[in-house]
Amino acid sequence: MEIKSRNEIDPKYTWDLTRVYKDDAAWEKEFAAVAGEAAEYGKLAGTLCNGREAVLSNLNTYFDLNRRLSSLYSYAMMKQNEDTGNETYQAMNDRASTLLGTVMAESAYLSPELLSLPEDVLEAYAVDPDFENYSVFLHETIRQKPHVLTQEGEQILAMSMDTLTTMDAASEMIRSLDLKLGKTRGDDGKLAPLTDASFILFLESTDRNVRRLAFTKMMQGYGSMGNTFAALYAGQIKADIFTSRVRKFGSSREASLFEDEISESVYDSLIEAVHGGIGTLDQYLNVRREKMGLSHLHMYDLYCLGEGSFEIQPDIEEAFDIFLKAVAPLGKDYVKDASRALKDRWIDVYENKGKRSGAYSTVGAYGVSPYVLLNHKKNYDGLSTLAHEMGHAMHSFYSNKTQPYAKADYAIFVAEVASTTNEILLNEYLRKVYKDDKDAQIMLIGTLLEHFRTTVFRQTLFAEFEHEAHRLAENGESLTQARLNALYLEIVKTYYRHSCTVDACVQTEWMRIPHFYSPFYVYKYATGFCAAAALAQNILSGDPEKVASYRRFLTLGGSMAPIEELKIAGVDMSTPEPVCRALDYFAELVLQYQELLG
Numbered sequence: 001m002e003i004k005s006r007n008e009i010d011p012k013y014t015w016d017l018t019r020v021y022k023d024d025a026a027w028e029k030e031f032a033a034v035a036g037e038a039a040e041y042g043k044l045a046g047t048l049c050n051g052r053e054a055v056l057s058n059l060n061t062y063f064d065l066n067r068r069l070s071s072l073y074s075y076a077m078m079k080q081n082e083d084t085g086n087e088t089y090q091a092m093n094d095r096a097s098t099l100l101g102t103v104m105a106e107s108a109y110l111s112p113e114l115l116s117l118p119e120d121v122l123e124a125y126a127v128d129p130d131f132e133n134y135s136v137f138l139h140e141t142i143r144q145k146p147h148v149l150t151q152e153g154e155q156i157l158a159m160s161m162d163t164l165t166t167m168d169a170a171s172e173m174i175r176s177l178d179l180k181l182g183k184t185r186g187d188d189g190k191l192a193p194l195t196d197a198s199f200i201l202f203l204e205s206t207d208r209n210v211r212r213l214a215f216t217k218m219m220q221g222y223g224s225m226g227n228t229f230a231a232l233y234a235g236q237i238k239a240d241i242f243t244s245r246v247r248k249f250g251s252s253r254e255a256s257l258f259e260d261e262i263s264e265s266v267y268d269s270l271i272e273a274v275h276g277g278i279g280t281l282d283q284y285l286n287v288r289r290e291k292m293g294l295s296h297l298h299m300y301d302l303y304c305l306g307e308g309s310f311e312i313q314p315d316i317e318e319a320f321d322i323f324l325k326a327v328a329p330l331g332k333d334y335v336k337d338a339s340r341a342l343k344d345r346w347i348d349v350y351e352n353k354g355k356r357s358g359a360y361s362t363v364g365a366y367g368v369s370p371y372v373l374l375n376h377k378k379n380y381d382g383l384s385t386l387a388h389e390m391g392h393a394m395h396s397f398y399s400n401k402t403q404p405y406a407k408a409d410y411a412i413f414v415a416e417v418a419s420t421t422n423e424i425l426l427n428e429y430l431r432k433v434y435k436d437d438k439d440a441q442i443m444l445i446g447t448l449l450e451h452f453r454t455t456v457f458r459q460t461l462f463a464e465f466e467h468e469a470h471r472l473a474e475n476g477e478s479l480t481q482a483r484l485n486a487l488y489l490e491i492v493k494t495y496y497r498h499s500c501t502v503d504a505c506v507q508t509e510w511m512r513i514p515h516f517y518s519p520f521y522v523y524k525y526a527t528g529f530c531a532a533a534a535l536a537q538n539i540l541s542g543d544p545e546k547v548a549s550y551r552r553f554l555t556l557g558g559s560m561a562p563i564e565e566l567k568i569a570g571v572d573m574s575t576p577e578p579v580c581r582a583l584d585y586f587a588e589l590v591l592q593y594q595e596l597l598g
């Protein structure tokens with residue numbers, strides 16, 4: 001099918017950005033105003049010692065400037081995403097980035113000057129009712145204090161940033177450009193290029209030889225650059241250790257988790273609880289193995305689902321309608337608020353020539369509405385993506401409506417909870433609708449089980465690997481290719497030794513994962529999914545108090561520590577309990593799956 005140009009798309013199904021700025025001229029006018037005010041703001045350096053009024057007025061200006069800047073930035077980004085080849089919006093986007101840099105530079109004095117005030121003064125501001133909007137920001141500044149260096153130290157650290165991010169950039173260059181993976185054989189027996197994008201398609205093939213060859217070639221391809229990848233990752237780990245020590249943290253993991261105010265015990269108890277679920281993972285993979293008619297599974301068999309013939313094909317109106325019905329357990333007003341998204345044009349629905357691929361939700365402009373970019377496809381995946389992105393959008397909608405700008409942004413630790421909760425509600429709803437359709441049940445449960453495996457088990461496996469690798473380096477061991485490969489293989493075996501034949505070639509898989517260059521990040525996918533699975537059960541229990549707690553969580557933005565927000569939602573992530581509950585849900589799904597296929 002021919003992809004349409006942007007101007008051939010029914011405007012009804014495009015997002016309405018005129019609510020952010022009437023037109024580009026209005027954006028230009030605001031851009032000039034914000035640039036002027038940024039320069040004025042810079043001149044306030046050195047005035048924070050002038051007392052309460054000076055600090056309050058400075059913070060008012062600072063957050064107002066940032067609010068206006070983020071609208072400028074979002075508008076330019078969304079316009080550019082409509083058609084990435086459009087040079088006007090490319091330029092606007094570049095200018096917005098530059099302005100962001102300018103505002104950061106002009107406001108660089110803020111934190112150090114605040115920290116130079118006597119601590120009791122700063123603490124008094126943080127609880128002063130007139131500073132209410134900024135209490136989180138002020139508490140956060142105080143919390144950071146033990147890890148902030150002298151002015152000279154901060155300058156040196158800032159200057160070293162380019163060097164410290166080189167490993168990430170270099171590994172990305174190898175993965176996306178320099179590494180040649182060669183060709184593999186497709187279903188038709190013909191040679192076809194193997195790339196990171198085509199890899200998954202080969203792994204989904206029902207022909208085992210196609211899967212095996214693609215997998216082996218991929219792992220060997222990465223392995224051919226193994227010494228380089230090991231040197232880069234060891235360098236990244238050294239950089240993580242360096243910054244954590246300079247900032248006086250006990251370990252690189254403690255330093256990474258500090259940002260979200262998460263204690264290391266949360267990380268450890270995730271791993272421990274997930275290990276407890278490996279028996280159920282074995283059981284699940286055993287069902288899959290029997291379904292595929294294989295005597296034993298290899299790692300390259302895991303992505304071949306072959307869920308059968310069932311598929312739903314909702315167009316966007318139908319998909320949106322299904323989504324609204326699926327989230328009905330969240331209450332009438334949630335449904336009413338969410339229903340505005342399509343008719344008020346928060347969503348850019350269809351693919352068009354040059355449009356950014358994938359899907360996302362963005363806060364857009366504070367006080368306007370969130371926006372959602374889709375490339376809607378008429379299948380379950382398209383429907384699920386809609387529910388996911390609307391989860392983010394409604395979280396932003398309620399947070400922005402309830403919180404002042406300075407407290408509206410939610411942390412990454414909680415970011416995937418609302419989106420995943422919606423996905424699970426959708427899956428549960430469709431299973432009720434198609435309760436007598438066996439193919440539908442197999443597809444829906446199978447999809448959810450895979451989501452579980454790749455998010456909870458796989459990401460925790462990654463989390464375990466990066467933690468061990470950092471620990472080895474902190475204990476002075478040198479991280480060679482052989483050491484990292486052996487470590488990775490050992491951890492993969494922990495998860496898969498009972499259900500699969502773990503071929504040694506999988507030992508280079510860690511080289512493919514770009515997230516390892518954002519240390520201690522992936523565990524949040526696993527905790528977020530477990531929180532969502534537990535919360536979806538709460539919501540579906542129909543207990544109005546549990547629904548109300550979850551709804552309150554959606555309004556909290558960044559007004560509290562992430563773990564406290566989730567406690568309000570109904571899950572205490574400082575204990576392994578929610579992870580165990582999620583794993584119980586997984587076990588229940590495995591049983592149902594087994595019965596369906598039995």
Ligand SMILES: [Zn+2]
Nearest residue numbers: 388392416419
């Ligand atoms: Zn998401």
